[in-house]
Amino acid sequence: MKLPDFLTGLNPLETRLIEVCRSLAENEKVFINAVDLLKVIAMDDWGMDEEDFEEECEELAGMVYPIEDYEEESVGFAYRTLLRMGLPWRNRYPYFVLAGMTGDPHDEVPFGPESVEARLSKTALILFPIHKKPLLPGALLNGVLLKNGYEVPPHNLEEIWMAMEQVRQEPDVTVDELMEILPGPDFGAGGIVGGFEAIKSLYGEGRGPLTLRSKIDTIIDGGRTRIEVRSLPHGVLINTALAQIKNLNADDRLPGFLVKDHSEGKTLRIVIDMQSALSAEELKTLIFKETDLERTVQFQCGYRDDSGWLVEGPMIDVLKEAVAQCTSGWHKKSGDPIEFVPFFREMMKHGGYKNPLSKLADERKTAVYKMDRP
Numbered sequence: 001m002k003l004p005d006f007l008t009g010l011n012p013l014e015t016r017l018i019e020v021c022r023s024l025a026e027n028e029k030v031f032i033n034a035v036d037l038l039k040v041i042a043m044d045d046w047g048m049d050e051e052d053f054e055e056e057c058e059e060l061a062g063m064v065y066p067i068e069d070y071e072e073e074s075v076g077f078a079y080r081t082l083l084r085m086g087l088p089w090r091n092r093y094p095y096f097v098l099a100g101m102t103g104d105p106h107d108e109v110p111f112g113p114e115s116v117e118a119r120l121s122k123t124a125l126i127l128f129p130i131h132k133k134p135l136l137p138g139a140l141l142n143g144v145l146l147k148n149g150y151e152v153p154p155h156n157l158e159e160i161w162m163a164m165e166q167v168r169q170e171p172d173v174t175v176d177e178l179m180e181i182l183p184g185p186d187f188g189a190g191g192i193v194g195g196f197e198a199i200k201s202l203y204g205e206g207r208g209p210l211t212l213r214s215k216i217d218t219i220i221d222g223g224r225t226r227i228e229v230r231s232l233p234h235g236v237l238i239n240t241a242l243a244q245i246k247n248l249n250a251d252d253r254l255p256g257f258l259v260k261d262h263s264e265g266k267t268l269r270i271v272i273d274m275q276s277a278l279s280a281e282e283l284k285t286l287i288f289k290e291t292d293l294e295r296t297v298q299f300q301c302g303y304r305d306d307s308g309w310l311v312e313g314p315m316i317d318v319l320k321e322a323v324a325q326c327t328s329g330w331h332k333k334s335g336d337p338i339e340f341v342p343f344f345r346e347m348m349k350h351g352g353y354k355n356p357l358s359k360l361a362d363e364r365k366t367a368v369y370k371m372d373r374p
Contacts, residue, residue: 003147003303006310007325008128009138010095013072016041017082018095018128021120028125031099034113038078046073061112079113086118088266091142092154092188093123093360105189105268106238123157126356135329135357136160137322139303143185150207150300153185158361160319164326167319169343175204178316184368185299190231191215194369203315206301213294214241215367216287219271221280229270229293231365236292238263238270244291245272254278254286329355 004011010018020040024032035057042048042056056075067080086096089105096118101111110116127134127141136157143154163182167173184199192213193199202208212233220226232241242261248254257274272283288294302310302318311321328341330353338353347353 003305004139004144005307006139006144006303006305007134007137007322009140009142009144013041013078013081014085014095016045017078017085018120018124021096021118025119028120031097031117031119034079034082034100034116034118037082037118038075038113041078042075048075057113061114064110064112075113082118083108083110083116086121087188089189092186093127093141093157094121094188095124095142097121105232106263108237123360126360129327132327133325135327136164137326140318140322143187144303146300146303150298152301152303153210153299154187155182156186156364157357159183159186159364161355161357164319164323167316168323168341171320173316175200175314175316178203178319182315184366185210186364186366187212187234188365189234189236190365191233192231192367192369196368199368202299203301206313206315206317207299209296209298211294211296213288216284216293218280223276224273225276225278225280225283226271226273227280227283229268229272231268233292233295234297236295238268241291241293242270244293245270245287248286248290253290254283329357331355 002011004014008015017037020037021032024036024040038057039053042053043050053075060076060079064079065076067077067084070077070080082096083098083102084090086094086098086102087108088094097120098116098118100116102116103110127136127138129135139152140155140160141157144152146152159182163178166178166181179200184193187193192215193210195211198208198210202210214229214233215231217228217230219228229241232238238261242259245259249257255274255277257272260271260273262269262271274283278286300312301315302312302321304310304312311317328338330338330341330347332338333352333354342353
């Protein structure tokens, strides 16, 4: 499969799904049934006949398997791709708003496409203006899994926006100065990433490992030990985490304890309760060591997509290239045409300009722990 375009962060199928949704919707608020989206892809792009299309949809109505079980030019693969683009725990900035039986962060098992509708998200509508290059590089916003096993990490939109302004104004900015604006990756599932020196090495060298871990709160530490898992590392599902924690009990690697899943909606809450055989910190250490609640992932900042234009190297170089390639989002409030992009500090001081990206700003979810563990 082709690498995603760095500017959009999308591969050809993902790009086509956005195009088809935009063409079928009467306006940006209208939801389109997933079957109608998939039908255009299958019949117009792949030349599939209607009978075969309906047969594959019927199979999906019975069971939707993981994406790796499907051929690339199949309805199942396209459906899984559509879902993945709209899942908030998979994407920092989902490109679709999904409605219906789409699966959840426990196991991601959805119903068939007849039970799901989709429309473009505010992110897709603003980030990808028609007939223009994106306002920001999608690969740095939602991340990309590369063929070499490395990943480009996702980031907070407002921080990438500010970081691009910084390197545009000050091309000789240092990594330390950059990290005052862009302190680290930001994952859709939240969690914690660290440490500071590892992130600095990744941004400075362009490649390196980061430790991703759950956020675990201490509730009781004394007569009993009780902790609550409040987020999971990027790529870890709730059922996977529950099974691994319970296995610690079954394998006698952990004294007897109770595990209860109180997760609901967007709120993750796994409670682990035990007698005081271990302190809260000892229990956390064991869980981090023996389960995917802490995992090390190899990341890199940039890559050469199939067009071959993007530089591979330090984050500052990647941001410089993105600045040169992306569309400027700045407009004059007066409506007059803008002849050049003013310095950000000038806009902050004098005003008179606006940027649609400000509508997408939100609070970051992933914490950065500053002290690297020995």
